[in-house]
Amino acid sequence: MQRSVPVLAVLALGGALLLGGCRYHSHSCHYRGCHVTVSGAGQTVEVSGVHLTVSRISSQGMTVATDGSGPTVIGVGQSTRVGRFKIKVASADNDKVKFDIEGEWIWVRPFL
Template sequence: MTRPFHAVAVLMLGATLVLTGCQVNSHTCRGGECHVTTTGTGKTQSIDQWDVKITEIYADSAVFSVDRSRGVRIQVGRSVRVRDARITVTSIEGETVKYDIE
């Protein structure tokens, strides 16, 4: 009888993560450049000296805000200056965005 309970618990956890806009974030920084992997939108993350927020994710681009700036849409493979940061989007797979910031 524990199998149905486990299935319900897993489904409830998955629904909770979707509803809360769960973010998975990792980054490494060296010499003023950071490599970032993040999933989801809406949460401001402190990356080195910047507060970065992704507000929208598309198949080929994402919208970034740095230190509460206006959102800037950046395509995969492009580098764009947002406030005092230069962001290069390296890949987007579903809700996972990888980018470099310097």
């Protein structure tokens, strides 16, 4: 029994992941804001109905736009308004950034 095709498929997928990098995001929300983690620049993520475009991540911070606003550079430890939202960068490295976003748009569904 030959298994060359499945092995080749797995190797090809693994190579694509290595070349493309791992991109993901996660978030958790509370009354008026969300804690967000984005890994991999050049992506648009949706957080509670808001589209955030993280175009650059470095050890100094990130470049982000919200719902059509212009791109804004925010350094680690800095807080600034981006469109209708206040964003504060908590930490960043060359591939991953953690930040908080606040605004009246945050809406957390109560448990029923």
